[in-house]
Amino acid sequence: MQISIEQLQAYLQDRYKGWATEQGLFMKLAEELGEIAEVLNCRAGMKAADGEDLQTQLAYELADALHYITAIAAINNIDLTDAIFEKDKTASAKYGHDTNLALFISRNAAK
Ligand SMILES: [Mg+2]
Numbered sequence: 001m002q003i004s005i006e007q008l009q010a011y012l013q014d015r016y017k018g019w020a021t022e023q024g025l026f027m028k029l030a031e032e033l034g035e036i037a038e039v040l041n042c043r044a045g046m047k048a049a050d051g052e053d054l055q056t057q058l059a060y061e062l063a064d065a066l067h068y069i070t071a072i073a074a075i076n077n078i079d080l081t082d083a084i085f086e087k088d089k090t091a092s093a094k095y096g097h098d099t100n101l102a103l104f105i106s107r108n109a110a111k
Contacts (some may be wrong), residue, residue, distance in 0.1 A: 005070070005081050012067070013074035022072050029068035035061040 016025065039058045041047040073080040085102055092100035099107075 005084070008066075008070050009074040009080060012071040016071050016075050020071065020075060022075060025068050025072045025075070029065060029072070032061060032064040032068060036065060 036058070038047065039054055039061055042049040043054050043058070070080060072078075073083070088101040091097075
């Protein structure tokens with residue numbers, strides 16, 4: 001199953017709008033970032049692993065972080081897709097990259 005950023009935002013807006021606060025969602029995001037750090041430390045041998053599949057754990061913690069990032073955007077009516085394209089375009093120009101996300105997508109769509 002595929003999902004777009006717009007679909008995830010619509011789902012999370014439905015789920016959180018009207019009761020969740022951006023501060024509360026950010027605190028959840030901070031927790032999830034800590035969980036990502038913990039998995040990465042296990043993968044690097046800096047912390048004992050509990051025997052679980054670290055690749056799966058990393059995937060789930062990244063998904064959790066994306067959930068809260070997208071939720072913060074959703075309850076603030078931020079078009080995350082537009083923001084991603086604009087920030088990538090600006091960063092690509094700033095750092096002299098030979099392509100950007102929009103061009104990458106256009107080129108791959110033509111293939
Ligand atoms: Mg988590």
